[in-house]
Amino acid sequence: MTYDLYYWPGLPGRGEYVRLVLEAVGADYRDMARLPAAEGGGIEAMSAFLRGDKGPHVPLAPPFLVAGDLVLSQTAAIVATLGERHGLAPEAEADRLFARAIALTTADLVAEAHDVHHPVGVSLYYDDQRPEAARRAKEFRNARMPKFLGWYERLLSANPSGPEHLVADRLTYADLGLFQTIAGLGYAFPRRMASLMPDYPLVAAVCERVAAAPRIRAYLESDRRLAFNEDGIFRHYPELDGD
Amino acid sequence: MTYDLYYWPGLPGRGEYVRLVLEAVGADYRDMARLPAAEGGGIEAMSAFLRGDKGPHVPLAPPFLVAGDLVLSQTAAIVATLGERHGLAPEAEADRLFARAIALTTADLVAEAHDVHHPVGVSLYYDDQRPEAARRAKEFRNARMPKFLGWYERLLSANPSGPEHLVADRLTYADLGLFQTIAGLGYAFPRRMASLMPDYPLVAAVCERVAAAPRIRAYLESDRRLAFNEDGIFRHYPELDGD
Structure with a gap:
């Protein structure tokens, strides 16, 4: 089974959550929007699905993953379906x-x-909403980041199979998603993450373990891995960061 | 199987999406946070799960649904699991x-x-973010509402089984979710919905069909159905509405 992943080229974004699962299970996949049009790739190939030219299961937005007759959309659903198919999900x-x-x-x-x-x-530039962004960033750093990080830490400490994984006794797509999110937050909010992360040692340990898994490590060192940047979801605007 | 639904009392919110599926399949369920503490209900009973006192599968937030040993959280996952269990989902x-x-x-x-x-x-009151809300409302009304409504309409017109349902040849939890969302948008943005909805006749027809389904109609006429209000997700602030 070859998978065709469609996502905006040039930024990791939500596509990266799917890519990590594909890489972790050693799947055969093509990153379609990064391929030339001559090989069936490019933005136009992606747009054909979004317009509804490729069948009735029309995604609202990328990422989506084509697998034979299946068109899977919505990041959380894609990673769950992949994980459950390829042994990267709990059994019970x-x-x-x-x-x-x-x-x-x-x-x-x-x-x-x-x-x-x-x-x-989303239809306005960041520069057109900087004052609002400054207010939202403060709330995100002070209230939302600790809320989510504390929840992950609690899951790890409560896992009856041990704190090595968020759920069950094995690496799952849930752990990969945590890894990518912590990496993104570390890129976007380095000062805030430096002050917060000492409170979440189990989260930090999971992320280190994911990064050291052989297939993930090989992927992270490859040119398939896209760096975070200011076109993506996790953006480093220093004025939005703070201890 | 008795289901225990946990959600904030006094507002339909995300809990209503779960409630509609439970009602549509005729499930035996209890609305725990609306029950008195003497019957095992109330906010404290809900908080016990959120604190992690009730096992390792801790939800970040309501709604969550307890079914025997299962603790299901995240609205979209709850309705999918329920729908697939009870014949309110596609087969293929x-x-x-x-x-x-x-x-x-x-x-x-x-x-x-x-x-x-x-x-x-979310940690600030609406009154503390009115100018920002006015800007976001304009974008939501002009760009986001047509984008989503147009997507639903396209799914209906492209469904090979006919435009009566979003997917497959039967009523599913996806249709129920559309119904509730259109109802909520109609409450929050009556002027905008009045000008938009003539462009989405298939969406309107699905919503009428859902409301007329016998179990749903009986539910909508019951006192179990909670009215929209300004504590919920869909709020009618006239200054945020517009043609």
């Missing part, structure tokens, strides 16, 4: 469903991290 | 996965509708 039903809830909660945190620099709306 | 795999993506996209729209009146953050 209660744990399997909880992993899905964790991925959805991570997606909420990602959306909030995005809205820090776009509190008024 | 591709359709079943697409229904999940639709519910997640609806959850995104609901979050955006909430952020219209809380663009700076």
Whole structure:
């Protein structure tokens, strides 16, 4: 099975959550929007799905993943479906469903991290909403970041299989999502994360473990891994950071 | 199987999406936070789960649904799990996965509708962020509402089984979520919805069909149905509405 991933080229964004799962399971995949049009890739190939030219299961937005006749959209649903297919998910039903809830909660945190620099709306530039962004950033740093980080830490300390994973006794797509989110927050809010992270040692340990997993490490060192930048979801605007 | 639903009493909010599925399938359920403490209900009973006193599958926030040993959280995951268990979901795999993506996209729209009146953050009152809300409302009305409504309309017109449902050939939890969202938008933005909805006749027809389904109609006429109000997600602040 070859997977075709569609996501905006040039930024890790939500596509990176899918890419990490594909890499972790050693899947055969193509990163379509980064391929030339001559190979069936590019933005136009992505747009065809979004316009509805490729069948009735139309995504509202990237990322989406095409697998044979399946068109999977919504990041949290894509990673859950992939994880459950490829052994990167819990086996017991209660744990399997909880992993899905964790991925959805991570997606909420990602959306909030995005809205820090776009509190008024996605169709306006950051420069057109800087005062609003400054207010939202303060709330995000002081209230929301500790709330989410504290929740992850609590899950790890409460996991009956041990604090090595968010759920069950193995690496799952939920752990990969936490890794990417902590990396993104560290890029966007280095000062705030430096002051916060000592309170969340179990979260930090999971992220180190994910980064050291052989396939993930090889991926992170490859040119397939995209660096965070100011076109993405996690943006480093120093004026929005703070201890 | 008795389900215990936990959600803030006094507002429909995200809990209503779960309640509609429970009602549509005729499930036996208790609305825990609306029950007195003497019957095991109330806010304190809900808080016990959120603190982690009730096991390792800790929700970040309500709604959550307890079913025997399962603790299901995240609205879109709860409705999908319920729908798939109780025949309110598509049967074919591709359709079943697409229904999940639709519910997640609806959850995104609901979050955006909430952020219209809380663009700076949830820990501040609306009165403390009125100028920001006015800007975000304009963007939401002019760009986001047509984008989402147009997407639902396109799904309906593209459904190979006909425009009666968002996916497959039957009523699913995806249709229920659309119904509730259109109702909420109609409450919060009556002027904007009056000018927009003529462009989305298939969406309007689905909502009428959902409201007329026998169990849903009986529920909507019952005192279990909570009215929209200004403590909820969909709030009617006339200054945020407009043609």
